[in-house]
Amino acid sequence: MQDEQQEIVDFLRRYPPFRDLDEGALEHIGGSIDVRYYKAGSPIVDFGQDALFWHIVRSGVVEVFRRDGTLYNRLTEGDYFGEFGLLHRKKVRFPARASEDTLLYLVPEPVFTELFERNETFADQVEIEDRSRLQKVVSRQQAGNDLLxxxxxxxxxxxxxxxxxxxxxxxxxxxxxxxxxxxxxxxxxxxxxxxxxxxxxxxxxxxxxxxxxxxxxxxxxxxxxxxxxxxxxxxxxxxxxxxxxxxxxxxxxxxxxxxxxxxxxxxxxxxxxxxESHNSLFVVSRIYRAQTVDELAALAPEARASFVRMAGGDTSARIVGSAMSAIGRAFKQRLLELAEQQFGAPPLPYCFLALGSMGRQEQSVVTDQDNALVLDNRFDPGRHDEYFEQLAKFVSDGLARCGYTYCTGGVMATNRKWRQPLKVWEGYFDTWIEHPTPEGLLDSNIFFDLDGVYGRTEWAEGLRRRFARNARQHPRFLASMARNALLRTPPLGFFKDFVLEADGRHSAAINLKRRGTAPLTDLIRVHALAVGSEALNSYERLVEVMRAKVLPPGRGADLLDALEFIAWVRLRNQVEDLKAGREPDNSIEPERLSEFERKSLREAFTVLSHAQDFLKYRYQSARAIG
Amino acid sequence: MLHAGLLYDKRGTDTSPDWPRRFAELARAARDERLRSFYSAGIVSGDTPIRDVPLLALDVETTGLNPAVDAIVSVGLVPMTLDRVRASAARHWLVKPRVPLSEDSITIHGITHSQLDRAPDLVEVLGDILDLMARHVMVVHCREIERLFLGAALVHRINEGIEFPVIDTMQLEGRLYRNRPASLWRRLWPRRETPVSIRLSPSRQRYGLPRYRLHHAVTDALATGELLQAQIAHRFSPTTPVGELWA
CATH class of the missing domain: 3.10.580.10 (CBS-domain)
Known part of the structure; x- marks a missing residue:
């Protein structure tokens, strides 16, 4: 007889995502279900316990909570929960409680996983159960992270x-x-x-x-x-x-x-x-106390350890980025203090700049040093440059010893071009903006992510204010920047064991920075410059861009979530590298991702791709400059 | 299952025996091999906490209400414990009654003559059913039906009856609504009131359980198993000795 589970199958048939299953799959699920009654107020699953079932609410009301105890969702007849835990390390992520007398149908984990992997439509429906799923993933990470x-x-x-x-x-x-x-x-x-x-x-x-x-x-x-x-x-x-x-x-x-x-x-x-518990702050305080470059270099493993602790926990990518930037910044500051001890007080005031990811407060553990020096306008190369060259070299070599590799593009204060008085810097920015060419701007992106780290940091603010005011009035500049921001694109698809490129090729791995976070950051920077934002951090920039209503409704929030998610996967991947004793990088092979992460990444890349289309359309006067 | 005529609690018949000892006696006395092995498998003692007791929700559908003339047409079994009704392991048998099927019962069970014509006699599946029942405490709603009909069917076929401990969810409901002494207020101001129904559907509703389309042996057994979980969650505890629940 095949009718033992008739009542259960008939129930499932009334609700998505079961409604669209074929009869065989429906009976397979229905035949696997066991039942459990929960009195109002009783706990159903606790955080961290093994996720054994996918839960379907047959009757009653279930409340699902975040780890910090705030209500995450309220479910009733025909709703389901527990898929996140099943797809993600098989641990319960969201505790649940019966808020009224409740009858649950329990689908065993292997049945759910098999159906999810084999049935694309079902998987999609379970995931898009509500449109803000990515958003929920993101808020989950932040929920576990109220400290930072x-x-x-x-x-x-x-x-x-x-x-x-x-x-x-x-x-x-x-x-x-x-x-x-x-x-x-x-x-x-x-x-x-x-x-x-x-x-x-x-x-x-x-x-x-x-x-x-x-x-x-x-x-x-x-x-x-x-x-x-x-x-x-x-x-x-x-x-x-x-x-x-x-x-x-x-x-x-x-x-x-x-x-x-x-x-x-x-x-x-x-x-x-x-x-506070133990986290990166203690690394920072030890950096400030280090008395020699050797002592600083000895702290590099601790910086990595604190990265592993944060990124390996539930800390959001945004917070990890800002904490790692703080550590990087502390290294620079302490090196400059040590340099001044060694070479004596500087002959002129100066400002040491952090550029790129550190400037944006989005640093990871894999990073090179992008830095520069802004000098007082009284700067006379003959009289002063020997000092600043020494200083720059001291800092740059010191950073290299602390794990920040030299910038391959030569964007370092040791390079005379990037060790100039304030008025020269102002000229650089004016030229980039007023006489733009896409080629000329190719390598200057990171200068628009400029932050003062040490010394006369108000000069950095002044430069930022200057180009923020200027850039928006130069459509050709924005068009050139937009064009450059479109050079790196996300992959078309993302499958179990390969990455599908736009030209149909299969790649074995994907560089999450080059194909994900970097193009997102580039794109956000263009919009930010267009609305006159002085913010540095991509999240903050995006918030200002959204406030200026440049983007179609909803797109900004999607971009925030996509950025957080891609960055998060990238960090997790680096943590795994470090834990396995490998040198961390930005590449990931799709088979190292769970099905859930693959799907979410695919979704995040789609958001990026649409955003690039919009960028192209929005600043298309690029054609005018050929 | 139908039990309209059997709703009234037969008080005084509830003294539950020492089941492990009773099973040992029955095992010695049984002549039928299948019954002997059913009894020999043993049964938990009455002081076992309910959470540790292997349970089996049981329902039979019959041609009518009189065990003397009506017969079983289907049997549904759902193994369970206090924290899991194992619907996935449910079993269902159609069995050919040795009496004609009335039009009434067809409409209730949705079982047709042609289905039953192809079905085996109960005696052919008895071994399978007893194997599943072995070591389990039965859970039924209105135990008279299951006991009387199963007993009659067995006597009819193998000339031996059957005894086993049963937790009756209807009787547990009845304890709450039927045996309670009337309050002083009620004794002073007696009033005609509709008694609370302790039939399966209304009982389930009181615990927030969903409405099922009953009268399918497996669905009814499932419904009964869920009801027991609910009753224990609300009125007993996982450590309640099974001896306080069974009869």
Whole structure:
């Protein structure tokens, strides 16, 4: 008899994705199903347990949660869950709970996997079950990562304790004792209107001890005298991670948090440490303490280890990129400090630039050094260049020893062309923008991802503001950039054991940077320049581009998700390389991906491909310049 | 399954025997080889927690309601435990009744004469059925039907009856709605009220279980197994001794 499971098969037939299955497949699934009743409120699956079943809701209501406990989805009759865990390491990713009395049909993992692999239509339907699937993948990664993605504001627990800047030290100590805080802000201004309040200084427990009591000053000493008046602050929207860096580098333990120039609270190092486990921050702090290049070079394995820890966990590609950039930046800063110790104080002010991925805060573990020097306009090659050449060489060699290979394109401060006074740099940018040719711009992409790392970083900001203002007014420049951004394309398809190229060729592997993240970054840069954005990070650029409504509705969000997903796969792949003792690179063979990742990548590449089509159309005055 | 005439709880007949000992006795007494091996396989003792008991949801469809004249036309079995109703291992047999099939029962079961003409006699599949039943505690909704009809069928064919422990989901429902002493309020203000139905469909509905198209032996067995899971989740516990549930 074949009718044992008639009731179950009849049920399945009423719902997609089963509706479109042929009778044989339907009976195969139906015949494999077991049943389980769950009383309202009882847990169904827990995070991390082995994923054994694909769950179909026969009746009742199931709530599916993210790892951080927030509700992810609410499912009812005919809905299903658990496919993500089954396709992804066979571990439950989303805990689920019966929120009403619920009857579940359980499809064993092998039956589901077989159907998913063999039946394209079914696989597609299960995946596109809702259009924001990629989005969900991405938000899942971020959900597991509240430490690093938390903003400074989220650590602020109370209004800042403040006194007028006329207060005495005694008043300050009393006020701090009453409020039970270890720091106090001195504010100036009328105090009547919030807007008029400005930060005049910060007094800490330690200041009372070292600057007042130890020096034998009277208690009536104005608090301002013992306060730190050059206050290091942080904007409320910055990441906790960045706050930690600011503290480490400035050697302060209290950081006033500003919102529109006004202090809204103070965060202490202990607040952050409470939120921290071992991660890249500790590498950064050790970099700042290293006394020689040898000591720095010895930290390179630790930088990799912290990369493996982050990218191998559930940290999003965006956060990993910014953490790795912070590490790279710390290496540069410390090398420059060591160089100045060795060669003496610089004869002129300068600004050391990070370019490319580090400038964009999107660095991975496989990276070369793209850097440059902007010098004071009084620069006289005969008198000053010997010093800066030495300095550049010291930093560049040091970086190479710390694992950042020399730039093959020669974009390094050791190259005289990229070691120039500010006015020459301004000229470079003006020429690129006002007299563009696609060929001339081929290698200058990374200069538009420019960030000041050390010294007069405001010069870097000035350059950025200059080209952001200028670029949008030069359609031929944008057209040339757009044309270059189309040189690298995603593959057409992505199959179990080969990559299908646009010309029909099969490749064994794909370079996820060259064919994925790089063209995406290029494309986003063109749009960003077109809307006058000064942002560096691709995600931030994209947000500004979306705000300017340049892209068709929905496309921006798709691009964000595609970028995150491709970058994430790339990082995971590098982590696997490192764990296996291989030198990490950007290439991946499709068979190393799960079916789910292949499908998602295919989808992400489609998003990129459409975005390139749009770019072509949007800046097509490229034809005008031949 | 039909049990319209048998809904009323027969109190006083519920003293459950010491089943492992009873099975040992029956094994010695049984003449039929299949029955002997069924009893010899043994059965869990009454103090076993329900979560550790191998269960088998059972349903039979019959030509009518009178065991003396009506006969079994199909048998459905679904093995289960407290946390899994193994629908994937369900079994179904059509068996040819030795009495004519009435038009009424055809419309209820959807089983036709021609299907039954090709079906085997119960005695031919008895060995298979008993093999599956061995070591399992049966789960039925309205045990009188299964017991009486199976008993009658066996006596008729091999001249021996059959006994086994049964968890009756209808009786478990009945405990809740039928045996409860009336409240003081009700005793003071007696009122005619419709009794809560303890038939399979309404019972399932109370636990949020879906509506099934019943009267197929496997579907009914499945429905009964799900109901037991729900009853235990709501009113008992996984550690409840099976002796408190079976009869």
């Amino acid at each position: 993605s938390a903003t400074v504001e989220s650590l602020v627990q109370r209004e800042p304790v403040t006194l007028p800047d006329s207060a005495s030290s005694l008043e300050a100590a009393r006020c701090m004792t009453e409020a039970g805080v270890s720091s106090l802000l001195l504010v100036s201004g009328s105090g009547d209107t919030d807007a008029a309040v400005t930060l005049a200084g910060i007094v800490t427990d330690r200041d009372l001890r070292t600057r007042l009591v130890a020096k034998g000053l009277p208690l009536e000493t104005p608090a301002v005298t013992i306060a730190t008046t050059q206050v290091v602050t942080i904007e409320h929207s910055r990441l906790v991670f960045e706050a930690m860096l600011v503290m480490l580098h400035n050697n302060v333990h209290h950081l006033p948090v500003l919102h529109q120039q006004r202090p809204i609270g103070v965060i202490a190092l202990s607040d952050i440490i409470r939120h």
